[in-house]
Amino acid sequence: MRYDTIILGAGPAGLTAARYASQNGARVLILDKAPSPGIKLLLAGGGKGNLTNRHVGVSDYTGEDPSFATHALEIVPPERVLAEFREAKIPLEEREHGRIFGKTSARAILDLLLANLPKPQCTLLFDTGVTGIRHAGGVFTLSSNKNTFQASRCILATGSSAWPQCGADDSGLRLARVLGHRIIPPRPVLVPFVMPQSWPLADLSGISLPVQLTCDMPGSPVFTDSLLFTHKGVSGPAALQISCWWRKGTPLHIDFLPNDDVAARLDAASGKATPASTLSRLIPERLLTALLDPAIAGRRVAELSRKQRNSIADAIHRHSVIPLRTEGMAKAEAASGGVDVAGVDPFTMQSYLLPGLFFCGEILDITGRLGGYNLHWAWASGTLAGS
Numbered sequence: 495m496r497y498d499t500i501i502l503g504a505g506p507a508g509l510t511a512a513r514y515a516s517q518n519g520a521r522v523l524i525l526d527k528a529p530s531p532g533i534k535l536l537l538a539g540g541g542k543g544n545l546t547n548r549h550v551g552v553s554d555y556t557g558e559d560p561s562f563a564t565h566a567l568e569i570v571p572p573e574r575v576l577a578e579f580r581e582a583k584i585p586l587e588e589r590e591h592g593r594i595f596g597k598t599s600a601r602a603i604l605d606l607l608l609a610n611l612p613k614p615q616c617t618l619l620f621d622t623g624v625t626g627i628r629h630a631g632g633v634f635t636l637s638s639n640k641n642t643f644q645a646s647r648c649i650l651a652t653g654s655s656a657w658p659q660c661g662a663d664d665s666g667l668r669l670a671r672v673l674g675h676r677i678i679p680p681r682p683v684l685v686p687f688v689m690p691q692s693w694p695l696a697d698l699s700g701i702s703l704p705v706q707l708t709c710d711m712p713g714s715p716v717f718t719d720s721l722l723f724t725h726k727g728v729s730g731p732a733a734l735q736i737s738c739w740w741r742k743g744t745p746l747h748i749d750f751l752p753n754d755d756v757a758a759r760l761d762a763a764s765g766k767a768t769p770a771s772t773l774s775r776l777i778p779e780r781l782l783t784a785l786l787d788p789a790i791a792g793r794r795v796a797e798l799s800r801k802q803r804n805s806i807a808d809a810i811h812r813h814s815v816i817p818l819r820t821e822g823m824a825k826a827e828a829a830s831g832g833v834d835v836a837g838v839d840p841f842t843m844q845s846y847l848l849p850g851l852f853f854c855g856e857i858l859d860i861t862g863r864l865g866g867y868n869l870h871w872a873w874a875s876g877t878l879a880g881s
Contacts, residue, residue: 496554497523497617498634500645502666504531507872507879508651509607509856514880515649516615523643524616525636532604535654538869543600546873548592548864553715554867555858556738562835563871566843593865595769600829612622628668629848649852649879652828655680656856659838662770666857667832671759673688674847676834678859682826683738687817689727694716694784694821695815701778706752707732714739716754723781727817728848734807734864737820740827748813750785751776756807763795769806785809830861843879854879 499515503525515609516522524622538544541726547554548565555563576594579586584606585597611618619640626637629854634648652666667677689696705721708714722730736746754776757790763772770791773782783791790802798806825830833853837846843858845851854875862868 495523495641495643497521497643497645497651499523500525500634500643501638501649501651501670502526502621502857503651503653503857503873504528504618505651505653505855506532506535506603506607506869507653507876508649509611510873511649511651511852511854511880512616512878513607513610513612513736516612516875516880519615522616523645525622525624525638525643526597526618526620527590527665527669528661529620531618531620532600534657534662535604535869537660539595539656539866541600542595542598543603544593544595544866544869545579545586545603546572546594546870547595548572548588549841550867550870554865555860555862555871556683556713557835557861558831559835560860562838562840562858563583563860563874565840566871566874566878567873570870570877575870575873577777579603579606615852624665624669627672628703629673629851632850634850636673647850647852650833650857651853651855651876651879652857654832654856656682656684656823656826656829658823668856670833671855673845673851674835675845678831678834680823680829680831682820682828683830683861684734684827684864685737685820685822685825686724686729687727687733687737687740687821688821689815690818693727693815695723695781695813696727696781698778698784699725701781702730703750703778703781704752705732706749707736707809709736709740709744709746711739711741711744721748731864734827738861738863740817740820742819743816745816746815748815749780749811750813751810754811757803760795760798760803767795768792769795769798773810785813790792827864828856828861830859832857832859835859841878842881843875852879 498520499522501524653666702722706718710718718736719732720730721732853873
């Protein structure tokens, strides 16, 4: 069966690309191995969809060359995305850090994406896994478990292998490699950390508090957000954010009182005040007990030397630990790595190696941090690829 464009993947990026690729009467076929479209979208943002972020910028993305995203983000800024949702009368709400969510269900977003597909130009086929792809004479031929399809253009929007329980895998990357593209090995990001059992803070499951978190990787931002202790290690927004930059063997640095000055508090303590009593209202008791040296935690602050006071401040403001690993793809909200953007035109998302081949979404080595950035990349890159 012959089409003008075949799109692999019926997620946000693929459906956005289909909308634009089918303009002017072009016949578009969308294939997905899943039984229905937008499975990950329906789960995103707690089922409401973290649709974009008020403050999207290139610095919010990781990869070998995050600047690749510059043009797409300029063409599709947050206000363009928000205007479309408002026009469709989808109620939105803005939360902390500029994160934009739907007020109802992400189903409303998926329904809009499907409604935007012009009919009868667009055909969607589900439960259709593509097993092979070849290009000859300006035509892409795709073999599947159901049929063979042909088109002069092909868009790979298959996402990443994060959340395999939703059916995600690296099938799109394998097809891109067959077509000559370099693949940067995927790794889980937006994912909790597993800490060594010897970590002094290993038994604090359930404690959550705002921290400042960074790691020793070039370009790593400093995140001030909530950290959650789990039975395996740490999670919460701060941990998920830093996982985008973290590499195995790299220490994390945690400030448990980022908006305070422990040394100054100790200097101002008087009477029978101890380090434990001075800090007990600021830090959960179990965490404070694990952080402080028991030999000095219960002594009067007035009896402590400057060196001892500084050691307490360091324990609170400059705690360092090397995670054992992350919890892997099964718990990751996204994956870093993918198709090397050096082989892709940032203005069109078209392959430099094979005219007619396009990419969009998470299959590319462009990954956003937590807060709506990955869905925004789906809208932006899908718009360019489809156009």
